[in-house]
Amino acid sequence: MSELQPPGTMAVALMIARKDLAIEYRTRSAFFSSLVFSLLGVSIFYMVWDPTAVRPIDMAPGVLWTIFAFAGMLGLHRAFGLELQTRAMDGLLLAPVPREAIFLGKALSNLVYVSAVLAVTIPAVVLFYNLEFGSGLLILGGIGILAAVGLVTVGTLFSSMTVHTRFAELLLPMLALPFFIPVVVPAAQASAKLLVGAELRTVMPWIQVLVAFDLMFGVACVLAFPFTIED
Template sequence: MALRFRPAGVPGEVSGARARGARVSAPRVRATHRAPSYFADAWRIARKDLLIEYRTRSAFLAATVFAVLAVVIFRFTWDPTAIPAMDLAPGVLWVIFTFSGLLGLNRSFGLELAERAYDGLLASQVSREAIFTGKVIANLVFVLCVQTLALPAVALFFDLPVGPSWGIIVAIVLLASLGLSAVGTLFAAIASNTRLAELLLPMMTLPFFVPLVIPAAQATAVVLRGQPIAEGMAWLKVLLAFDLVFVFACIMVFPFTIEE
């Protein structure tokens, strides 16, 4: 009688074991990596953009020079006898914040498109929402850095009493800057695929900046005049409402504005 040997691990052995009632465990596959979270991806993208800007500093220097020059021009063309500083300074402050931020938004996607890195980013497993959030964080940090230099300059040149109300002004600036960064990032992504990105970006963003800048400037004026903060709460509520609407709307719309 000839004996036939079956190599171990073949299907016949498994089926034989099942026929004998033995318990066969399925092979285990060890996970080699864990999918990164949404916020981890967003932070990596923001960190990458901030490191690029830190090494070059081109957009930051351009925005800072623009902010300082704008403050000087407004100061020396201002007639103190015609318009009080408390009435002029809030508008000057937010005009400078708005246009200096546009200089940084132009570079949100420009460098990646030039080096074809944006295609690799879209081909990765990073969600579109995480890409947008990371870009917004980087732009928000950029805008806040410029505002950190512009706000003391405006307070110095226009002799504004910002000391007692510094915390409230910072809160207003943070709220408005978040909305400006979200809207600007969305339209920077749309304009980056066109030939006239530098021209189209201000044309598309400025109409949407108005609902954010007006309540921010009005609330800032109330604080600088020394009025009770309750008188500016209506403007703060409007600013917060537009922030929520713009941020969530931009997150939802962004995946449809980019193509691989």
Template sequence: MTNFWRAVLTILWKDILLEVRAKETITPVLVFAFLVVIIFNFAFEPTPLLVVTVAPGILWVAFTFAGVLGLSRSFAVEKDKGSLDGLMLAPVGREAIYFGKLLGSFLFMLVVELLMLPPFLVLFNVPLFEPEFLITAMVATLGFAAVGTVFSAMSVNTRAREIMLPVLFFPIVLPVIIGAVAASGPILEEGSWSDIAGWLQFMVAFDAIFLVVSSLTFQFVLEE
């Protein structure tokens, strides 16, 4: 294993330990995501027929909102505790910090999504523990994390940072949200891989493009 990946994994492990021990972010985010789902239930009052149409949208709005909260915490914690300076002084490349924080956010969002599935399944009675859906969720979440890590590091230094992150983040990740919702539709109707292959390819392309662009531009965000 090269030094680069060792640094990435060290940063990732630090974030995991922090979250596992304190559970400071995951608890409020989970409760928040659950509330979003409940509010949508009353906003749409989905009947069994309607539920297949609105369920993907509700699910991904909840995931996106929960994700943006998690992303904002990702760098806010570092900034408030003063550890961001330590991270920047550490003898590792900026790319290592980017990929470490990215993997942290990615895993965090995946855990939130997995924990949200059982209540969602119970409330809306739709099949979600399908391999198709899990793959879609992973691909989409990687896209969220790839873009979100840059904007999280950026917005943490701005005034009104809680508002700046979604304002920056949502327009850019809109293609992933479209893709995730569109791919989840056929899955809920028991569709096959071929129904969602186009969207999966599209989201993988998005992930690839923004992993490159974001990792290249991230170093300029962290400069002091």
């Protein structure tokens, strides 16, 4: 009998994420464009400032997280854009699975994608901006995960809406960027403190904002998602 049981929400989410990542792995188009975009951004930001006036160590956190938000957004459109071709979304919606699972799957594949971009961008910033990170790098990684979760939950929800609109690629940043403020600002402020060797204790308020944002918008977006795909 167990074969006839429908798979659980998490199992479906993992299946959808795996499908998306398999497509991405075979084409690698979105990942590489985001990666090149973020490396270009990091180097251009370095050149537009006078390094004798502004120390690279003061610039680096802001650059890192601004580029992260923009590069992340570049790829967010892909998750639902994929399903538009040959009306694959209809098939997904016809499947007897909870709608929340579709959202979680898409968010999960976006999370892997954004984290992969971040995993290259952080070392690139450390390298180009000559940063000395001790044990702070580990905490920075943690902040990166918290920030990526926040960016991806809100971004996935908005991309599921904008994909059905005219000028989708323009509308997504317009809607999503204000929502990235409570992600980018705490991440940048916390990394700036870590860079000058501050204790974890002193950046806790910023980390708390990130955690609160992730929890609040995680729940809100899962609840709101079914309303965006009704037909």
